[in-house]
Amino acid sequence: MKYEHMRKGTFIRRPNRFIAHVLISGDGGKEETVVCHVKNTGRCKELLLPGAAVLVQFHPEAAVLGRKTQYSLIGVWKERTDGPLLINMDSQAPNQAAYEWLLSNSGNITLPFHNHSTKKSGFGLSISNIRREVTYDHSRFDLAFQSADPEFSAFMEVKGVTLEDHGRAMFPDAPTERGIKHVEELIHARKEGYEAYLLFVIQMKEMTTFEPNRVTHPEFAAALKEAQKAGVHLLAYDCIVTEDSMILDQPVPVSLQEK
Structure with a gap:
């Protein structure tokens, strides 16, 4: 963007x-x-x-x-x-950058997914029908999209990350009950058969890992573990940030292990 x-x-x-x-x-x-x-x-x-x-x-x-x-x-x-x-530190930038990233890579994007035909997990798929601010049940997700598999339909929630500590990107920087609610909504969508993604857009470069901020909000860290168990895909990508732009760039490992 x-x-x-x-x-x-x-x-x-x-x-x-x-x-x-x-x-x-x-x-x-x-x-x-x-x-x-x-x-x-x-x-x-x-x-x-x-x-x-x-x-x-x-x-x-x-x-x-x-x-x-x-x-x-x-x-x-x-x-x-x-x-x-x-x-x-523009909180509106991550959603826009994620939307542009999906559009530019829709032909073959390296997202993990659960193959509904073979019942196996995989990487890389063509996606289409990318939409923003999509309502499902009692939830409103940042993004939604589909693939060639008629059974495949996905929701994605996006969180911007501006907190870093010695090369570790962390979220949140303050307790977020709203964030926990979003995670629970993704778990619900996954249980209903949808693909569900939680994308952490790290609004900087040079990060080695992404971690939940357990000190600030241990309940959010616990919610991420439950989401992972339920099959929600937890993703983190860093960004190329310049004085007049921000673009999603490379995946960053997500670590849920307590130190």
């Missing part, structure tokens, strides 16, 4: 979870403090530190659209001992 009208800035403060104050260079090179919409309601305490280099998107049409702010906070460089890491 691509962004337009991107600018660099310096994070100052976050008075509430929806708003951030950022210092940017205005017209003529003069610095000014602007109010940005934070497109991530998570805590992000390890990312949004005073003085952190950030990326904001300018919305020239803000007044016409009735937006309260002319800027959105999109990315941040996290300082590490081996150099800064660019992290996309």
Whole structure:
């Protein structure tokens, strides 16, 4: 996915979870403090530190659209001992990036699946009829798709990951009862005969593993184990993140083992 009208800035403060104050260079090179919409309601305490280099998107049409702010906070460089890491923290980006990834690879995508004809598991299938925000029973899943097998129909829930610790990507960064509900809904769909996928979109590169954040929310970690037992496919992919784009790239191993 691509962004337009991107600018660099310096994070100052976050008075509430929806708003951030950022210092940017205005017209003529003069610095000014602007109010940005934070497109991530998570805590992000390890990312949004005073003085952190950030990326904001300018919305020239803000007044016409009735937006309260002319800027959105999109990315941040996290300082590490081996150099800064660019992290996309736009919570709307993972769904769009996952949708584009499915579209671009629909001819032969390397997703695991349960073969309904042979009753064996496999990898790689052609998918079609990719849809977004699909209602099933009492649930609404981020994505749904089908394959050439008439018995194959799949749902996919997408979670964005911005928390990292020494090369480990982790989710969630705050307790998420809503996340547990989504996992339980995928388990239900799987028991009803549908393929079910939980895709963790890691909004950065250089990660060695993905793990549930047991310290923050042990119940979510337990729910992932139950999902895996029920046949829900747990996937994690990192992303190529630039100053104006984010694209799904490579699979990252998922580890549910307690350390």
